[in-house]
Amino acid sequence: MAAPVATSCPYCGVGCGVLAAPDGSGGASVRGDPAHPANAGRLCSKGSALGETLGLEERLLHPEIGGARATWPEALDLVAGRFSETIRDHGPDSVAFYVSGQLLTEDYYVANKLMKGFIGSANIDTNSRLCMSSSVAGHRRAFGADTVPGTYEDIEQADLVVLVGSNLAWCHPVLHQRLAAAKAARPTLRVILIDPRRTATAELADAHLALAPGSDVALFAGLLSWIAREGAIDQAYVSAHVTGLDAALTAASALSLDDIADATGLAQADLAAFYAEWTRTACVVTLWSQGVNQSACGTDKVNAIINCHLAAGRIGRPGMGPFSVTGQPNAMGGREVGGLANMLAAHLDIENPEHRARAQAFWVSPAIAQRPGLKAVDMFRAVGDGRLKALWIVATNPVVSLPEADAVRAALTACPFVVVSEISARADTGRFADVRLPALAWGEKEGTVTNSDRTISRQRAFLAPPGEARADWAILCDVAARMGWRDAFAHASAAAIFREHAALSGVAARDFDISAWADCSDADYAAMRPFRWPAPACGATRARFFSEGGFFTDDGRARAVPTSYRRARPAARPFILNTGRVRDHWHTMTRTGLSPRLSAHVAEPFVEIHPDDAAALGVRPADLVAVRSDTGAALLRALVTDRGPRGALFAPMHWTAETCPAARIGALIAAETDPASGQPALKSAAVSAGRFAAAWHGLAVSRARPEPPACAYWALARRRAGWSVELAGQSAPADWTAFARALVGAAPEAEPLAYRDAATGAFRAAFLDAEGRLLGAFFAGPAPVPASRAWLAAALSQAAPDRAALLAGRGPGATIDPGPIVCACFDVGLNVIARAVAEQGLADLDAIGAALQAGTNCGSCRPELARLLDARAQDAASRSAA
Ligand code: SF4
Secondary structure, three states, X not given: OOOOEEEEOOOOOOXXXXXXXXXXXXXXXXXXXXXXXXXXXXXXXXXXXXXXXXXXXXXXXXXXXXXXXXXXXXXXXXXXXXHHHHHHHHOHHHEEEEEOOOOOHHHHHHHXXXXXXXXXXXXXXXXXXXXXXXXXXXXXXXXXXOOOXXXXXXXXXXXXXXXXXXXXXXHOHHXXXXXXXXXXXXXXXXXXXXXXXXXXXXXXXXXXXXXXXOOHHHHHXXXXXXXXXXXXXXXXXXXXXXXXXXXXXXHHOOOOHHHHHHHHOOOHHHHXXXXXXXXXXXXXEEEEXXXXXXXXXXXXXXXXXXXXXXXXXXXXXXXOEEEEOOOOOXXXXXXXXXXXXXXXXXHOOOOOHHHHHHHHHHHXXXXXXXXXXXXXXXXXXXXXXXXXXXXXXXXXXXXXXXXXXXXXXXXXXXXXXXXXXXXXXXXXXXXXXXXXXXXXXXXXXXXXXXXXXXXXXXXXXXXXXXXXXXXXXXHHHHHHHHOOOOOOOOOOOHHHHHXXXXXXXXXXOOOOOOHHHOOOOHHHHHXXXXXXXXXXXXXXXXXXXXXXXXXXXXXXXXXXXXXXXXXXXXXXXXXXXXXXXXXXXXXXXXXXXHOHHHHOOOXXXXXXXXXXXXXXXXXXXXXXXXXXXXXXXXXXXXXXXXXXXXOEEEEEOOOOOOOOHHHOHHHHOOOOEOOOOOOEOOOOEEEEEEEOOOOEEEEEEEOOOOOOOOOOEEEEEEEOOEXXXXXXXXXOOOOHHHHHHHHHOOOOOOOEEEEEEOOOOEEEEEEEOOOOOEEEEEEEEOOOOOOOHHHHHHHOXXXXXXXXXXXXXXXXXXXOOOOOEEEOOOOEEHHHHHHHHHHHOOOOHHHHHHHHOOOOOOOOOHHHHHHHHHHHHHHHHHHHHO
């Protein structure tokens, strides 16, 4: 095993350091980097399983034109030629790039420079628009620049951490672990969760305010009024550094406590307790994430929070401040290079002529975009109505992730020229490409990323480039050269691009300044340790911004922004669908879906529905639910739970046409956006729901990847020795045995063990090879199949599985069905934990860890273990009360 390479995790915005030790045959073992400031050696379940995602079986390895293999020169000539022709015939605004927070900063920098400085359009936007652009807009309105004032250490140093619209436990797990560790060491550190759902993060919280969806502006307007009423405004700070507070207070005072209670659905006593605690606690961090950003009023929510911190002067000092955490690994890097259509590089403002001139002079470019370009949703509308005639999509999967995803598909089908740069041959968007270009993946590419607290880290290659895959920056440079700008894009390496990026940041003279790196050598770049910006050439670094003012507005003062709460229009459909992530999957699963371990936690898409709503609709646990909106429809497995309120549904957004075509959540969501940020309201789709009356339900496990059958519903998941697939249909196949054989890929000579129960309508079949090993098994019946998924999946790797047990669908004798995997590191299922807790009287997390190892490695499952213990304690309490 070679020496480990220090790199960083490619998933969330925490930006953990990773030590990857290549095994010499294309794989690597992975552990947390103890020297990285973001994680100090910790990793969550996704980071721990990175080694399982390095295989090449689903990789795009060669350029393709029209679905046929092509050479790189053919593909690059075609891309450059079509973009040049389109610009010549229809102008620079007829083309666009749609890029990604997965890109490294160097890739992002080149894409932005090409579009804004050479093509002369600002039609480059990023999937970070879907993630945190409301925070960018809120920062710019308040601070004059997109500055995150604080650091991760503030979260540990605070006396009160308020988490707003953030399921930190699942979406930023290592930050959650840091907060949990700080709270364990200093129990007076209080945590308040503000979220309509009782997520896994609630286990850490001292209080959970389950506010009505979309009412955050009212909640924080009330806090601002409370701060003023209690005399807690920091007059010295405000008079020296803040403008507009009177107007913000006037707007906030339009809401009485009664109004706020009505808007949020919270009791006045709970509101008062929250307001009083926030107001009396000097060291308070208010941290938010997608629950705030992904809203039609996301920017106002951000400013409503920032207003409170400005008014109380709680910003830029240890343990206090407003804190946006980003979803993607390099959303911040994208913001720094101008990856958003309404920004220039180095935090320069595109609306500012002097800023545009600075960027153009630095690039010595023939053009500079004169106005903001099309933001993501508008960009795909422009593709659909023909204004955009050539589109290059890089490292993102918009036909899954954008709202009105079916309309996005139609737009790409109609677009005259679509280029897709990808690592995965199975990404849905690739189906719509005229040209597919194979890109390097994590572990193969070199560059930098910036995490949520402004720490810049290296991603380093530890694997050889596979096939003909190339770095995104190199592909972009080659196209730019063919379009006539060879000299400006003669970048020889990622290090050379980083030097130019750093030099521009010095010329820009904004908050983002890393000019200390402008003259770094290749060796310096290779050896770079994580550092937090700013890092100016003059050496005047600082950890935090704004404790002494110094905002990036014309007068150097912050702006308190008046916000007004607007009640959501009554929806024409009875449910509000909230969307989000599950613990162990990332975005559209093109990487985490490769890992059996990560697929075991949640193996199938689902919809959370309140028990009262389920009862009213006649929906039972594990039924399929048909969810419909004005823009699309989905079928989802019912998870009946009171985690959310009545009238609200929740569904994860990860599944695709490749993994569960009936569960593409983006298709359900209308493309309503925040007017300031352009961020779509991905958390509030108006939908109706009803029980799906399937004629049959099925389950299969197989060693070969199952062939998707023609039926209403199928959901595929990777297992250690193969696959599992859940199915349902409205008409039964004429020949179940033939259906099962085709599904699991069993050869004609493989004789099935089969059983049919005419009374119940159940059918079961198992196919074995000549040595008696299981090729695949299939179960069908009129109700969801009650077999043990975990045992059947494990049987795929057994030398001679018990044949009777195979047909029974569960292990022989008293074998316990492990149930859904809770601890991914040690493969411990929910049923195993529940039984051990009951039978051994395990009372806390340490006892579970000692008995089962669960929760003792990455710690990502500890909130779920805590929830299980809580539920058991509540059961016991209610039994003894009865
Ligand atoms: Fe990766 Fe997990 Fe760290 Fe996020 S918290 S960067 S997903 S290891």
